[in-house]
Amino acid sequence: MTHEQAEQVAPLLKALADPVRLRLMSLVASHEGGEACVCDLSEAFDLTQPTISHHLKVLHDSGLLDREKRGVWVYYRARTDALANLAALISAPEGALA
Amino acid sequence: MTHEQAEQVAPLLKALADPVRLRLMSLVASHEGGEACVCDLSEAFDLTQPTISHHLKVLHDSGLLDREKRGVWVYYRARTDALANLAALISAPEGALA
DNA sequence: ACGAGATATTGATGACTGTCAACATAGACG
DNA sequence: CGTCTATGTTGACAGTCATCAATATCTCGT
Numbered sequence: 329m330t331h332e333q334a335e336q337v338a339p340l341l342k343a344l345a346d347p348v349r350l351r352l353m354s355l356v357a358s359h360e361g362g363e364a365c366v367c368d369l370s371e372a373f374d375l376t377q378p379t380i381s382h383h384l385k386v387l388h389d390s391g392l393l394d395r396e397k398r399g400v401w402v403y404y405r406a407r408t409d410a411l412a413n414l415a416a417l418i419s420a421p422e423g424a425l426a
Numbered sequence: 427m428t429h430e431q432a433e434q435v436a437p438l439l440k441a442l443a444d445p446v447r448l449r450l451m452s453l454v455a456s457h458e459g460g461e462a463c464v465c466d467l468s469e470a471f472d473l474t475q476p477t478i479s480h481h482l483k484v485l486h487d488s489g490l491l492d493r494e495k496r497g498v499w500v501y502y503r504a505r506t507d508a509l510a511n512l513a514a515l516i517s518a519p520e521g522a523l524a
Numbered sequence: 525a526c527g528a529g530a531t532a533t534t535g536a537t538g539a540c541t542g543t544c545a546a547c548a549t550a551g552a553c554g
Numbered sequence: 555c556g557t558c559t560a561t562g563t564t565g566a567c568a569g570t571c572a573t574c575a576a577t578a579t580c581t582c583g584t
Contacts, residue, residue: 334449338445338448341439341442342444344443348572350427350523351429354432375573376575377532378575381531382533382572397531397580397581400582402531415516416513418442418509418512419513424455425448425452444542464562475561476564477542477544478561480562497560498552499560500561
């Protein structure tokens with residue numbers, strides 16, 4: 329794994345490396361239709377709405393969540409391709425780590 | 427993914443979520459025999475030895491690196507099982523995230 | 525146009541982290 | 555025993571981060 333590759337992958341892992349964001353990703357992915365609006369997600373946490381919004385922004389900015397506004401609601405959807413790439417990098421035989 | 431699962435997995439990802447530690451894992455895994463001593467690793471970075479030691483400790487404490495002392499040298503080895511578990515959690519169809 | 529609800533942004537604060545310099549430990553070899 | 559080399563530990567500092575309160579923005583319905 330090259331220097332540049334490491335600098336590129338680390339932010340993705342950092343985005344995932346938070347219990348709240350892990351659960352957010354899980355909730356979004358397992359929600360019906362593969363998408364969820366903030367209102368669905370906020371209820372699952374004992375955190376304020378701005379905090380949830382902040383975590384969603386981190387995940388979106390890092391490319392792990394897609395964001396789509398429909399009316400008043402904003403729907404998030406997991407970027408399964410990005411997740412698959414990450415997973416491959418971590419454990420595939422040719423995956424540079426294992 | 428449960429609350430407890432998230433709290434358990436996040437520290438593993440946090441340990442990996444650093445460019446230096448990613449490259450350390452990569453170097454250890456790709457080194458001959460699947461193991462490397464600190465002297466082999468330090469040369470690849472423009473960082474002081476204590477800093478490398480610190481990163482190795484983080485990876486070891488989180489369970490991603492095995493540590494074995496042989497004489498004066500300390501050899502590190504990647505925990506491929508832990509990496510495989512992580513990867514599965516991130517992207518497997520039943521993996522809670524995707 | 526106005527009010528209400530959903531989501532985002534800003535600013536502040538306490539906690540955590542990567543890094544280094546200095547020092548400590550521990551094994552090998554004379 | 556003493557020294558040299560490899561590695562780990564401690565303390566400090568600058569930067570980052572998770573969280574909240576307050577505020578802003580946007581959209582629908584009335």
